[in-house]
Amino acid sequence: MPDYAVVIEDLWYSYPASKEPVLKGINLKIREGEFLAIMGRTGAGKTTLCLTLNGIIPHVMLGKKKGKVRIYDRDTDEYTVPEMVDLVGMVFQDPEAQIIGMTVESDVAFGPENLGLSEEEIHRRIERSLEIVRLKGFEERFPFTLSGGQKQRLAIASTLALEPKVLVLDEPTSELDPVGKEEVFKVIDEMKEKLNLTIIMVSHDSERVASFADRVVVLDNGEIVMEGPPEDVFIRREELLTHGVRPPEVVELEARLREKGISVEPTLDVNEMVSRLAMLLEKRGVPSLPQRAAQVSGSGSAEESEEELVIKVEGLWHIYPGGVEALKGIDLEIRRGEFVALIGQNGSGKTTLVKHFNGLLKPTKGVVYVKGIDTRTATVAELARHVGYVFQNPDHQLFAETVREEIMFGLVNLGVPEGEREERMKMALKAVGLEGFEDSYVFSLGKGQRQKLATASVMA
Template sequence: MIRFENVSVSYDGAVSPAIRGVDLTVPEGELVLLVGPSGVGKSTLLGAVSGLVPHFTGGTLRGRVTVDGRDTRTHKPRELADLVGTVGQDPLAHFVTDTVEDELAYGMESVGLARDVMRRRVEETLDLLGLAELRERPIATLSGGQQQRVAIGSVLTPHPKVLVLDEPTSALDPAAAEEVLAVLQRLVHDLGTTVLLAEHRLERVVQYADQVILLPGPGEAPRMGAPADIMAASPVHPPVVALGRLAGWTPLPLSVRDARRRATALREHLTGRTPAQVTAPHPAPETPSGAAPGADAAGEGAAGEGRPAGKLRRLLGRRASAAPAAAPRRDTGAVATVTGLGVRRDRVEALRRVDLDVSPGETIALMGRNGAGKSTLLSALVGMIEPTSGTVVVGGRTPHRTRPRDMVREVGLVPQEPRDLLYADTVAAECAAADGDAGAAPGTCRALVAELLPGIQGDTHPRDLSEGQRLALALAVVLTGRPPLLLLDEPTRGLDYAAKARLVGLLRDLAARGHAIVLATHDVELAAELAHRVVILADGEVVADGPTAEVVVSSPAFAPQVAKILAPEKWLTVSQVRDALDDGTTP
């Protein structure tokens, strides 16, 4: 169905091609998973299938890509719309209408289908994707999983033979991700659709793939094969595969069910051993320069001043002032205290009666389904949203009443969309601005970028980075200031496992130095590796708050793969198991 013949893609000014030497065939009616480290060209390869590369993105495509016989170099995306449906990482960026039914019909209108054909296909798609009850709903009111299903439905109504998806579950909670993957399996099994998707969260999808394409990185040819065979050699692999490698299981398991069947000996081997728990450190941080604790009124503006999202960069202090980096306070009190917090947006009560204390050196994972209120809580902590009721105190200040140039000394936020923080023309310029704004030594931000994602060139434009690379750059920009309280909204979206491991190491080091970290995430594996505490939100309320192992092991939705495999014992990560197997024997 899809044929790559010695394909390479190069962009102007790039040191090396984005992809090179791709020579393989994707069979019809299969779900094929595209994997590889961040920045190896997965999105470029997907774009070459839909015609977006090179017709929309520019660059030079060498070789030949054909989809059902059509050459994508000589056919523009519009000429492939009836054959290839494309869904990007952000479904909201995909929509052009306001309601579900209109969005499903739009693609057919674009290709000029008859009205009666359009009506029938809309009904078929509503039933296929379980969207019938949502047909008249405004898209903006849907959950993340529902929006992703609508995005898929909108490209399905023209009846394409190929569906191309880029990180379809990266922004979804575990339940919503399962909804989307169930839809994809139905398309493959029942309709014979060819699905080609790139995904970093392999623990969610690898067990459903018929074949896997591995883009290993520069200098290595792409490989395609059975999932277990590719995972045995892949530098990126899910925890279930890492556990299988550690235990010496052959063939490697790809699902929790397969691993549980083989884990009897491992469970017996671990009997009587206690996993090393992630516990909050007891740091002795330095006294900060800047305002003294409790100096709230001095930095406050008029009460009730809201800060819209469009002022995010100013709020975070980019170019607002060259404020020196603030270290955590010497006192043992909370870095942030939330009491009875309520936030109402129009008619929606986004948060209600939320209580939360964040201590120095503590890492807290906020979890819950899409729309539960996680991002709203982070926005209240940084001062972007004024509470409807209750109080928020960060570093002795009331965030929404404090000037941004003063608030940036206390808290830094990395939002879901890293582009909100990036506005310079090069990575080097972004880093230089971050060093100046934080009063840090020149090269501090650049060193953080190199630590998170090695190999990014300083003269690269941020828009030319992959989603994961842009996120790493935004993280480095905020981390340069080393704020006492660091807020991260979906920090691993677009990051591969190696980049995630580097991020975990960096955040652990910050916590050990006394920085408090609150991260909103759907990544259960990240929470298991990093969080001392997990707080689960549902419909704007806290429904669980406790040590990570206590909260996630008992939750089918939020338990990591290792916990599911080795239950009922409270093992959370492969590293815990590796540390416990210190006698050199193989279970």
């Protein structure tokens, strides 16, 4: 057996439509059984690096590649994606890109069936994988009736069912609620230990990476700029911020205290930080804070807002085909200028609710008014003049070849005068930090950048 599960040597890569390389001289070795976290700002090259590990680059995405990637001594230049499937399993950033079954069970079964496993073994893998990701009982559900987070968990289950030696996860918890994130991280960590699985995970979740990863690699502009154990990397707060990585909150707390002249020894362990702060307060003779009754306000203001009512929801129910009750008697009012956050666990109905605001879904019972318009009788096109909608998955609303064409499409269809279009496009791109990307190929952008583009298209 080789000493390393993954060896990357002087790796360079450029997408076909890109003038600049996305990866620049990457050198990296990953030991068998290691949990490596890859972090970095949007567009740093994290997803591109992952795509080189199972042969998608160079066999599917051609581009221009230089350097070597070896997985258990297999050169990915010489082995195709199907020939790497027994070694490398991959969970994409967009779960819908790899869900193909008509039911949850059939999707998880697809991989093991194609490996020619026995029916008994396939059933065992389905059961275990669904239990791991909290989808037991969902076996007969149509995957595209699941919430975004549930789809992500299904994609993870389908990959785990292949039992690969190297598991590559591109932000697999990005659409999960906090409980789901913690469970997935714990499950992946347990599988690593039990199966000696090598884990390579792209993540922005510095708290959980600090707790679970053995090593952290930070990419910026296609290069490795930081590398080491979490306890060494995450205490370098200023350097992390320079490279677009948010340090763990416990590191931020220590930095804020230091700015106030209070010295606390750095640690990544929250419980340890609490203990150190308690000892510090005790030494300084700081008394316990008095208990105060919570101040409860029903509306958050003493009097009703006089601002225009822009959205009104009355007794809204939505029942999907198959009888799934996604919304049950929702009443809601939203006024001009309000910033309203909808929060809740995956599958609680958040996306279903907002899809009623622009007519993508119609009420099963009840009514939704947008600026006085009954959405039951209005078209999506009519409501688009009042409601801009940015999807959870930006790829559901991006279709043009370049960034410029993407933004101009909506402006042209809304009848915006030609003289205003360029100005509005530039304003929107500046607002989301995509200035200078006008002529970039849309799907050469990272997912975070595509999310910004989708937002800019609506803002314009």
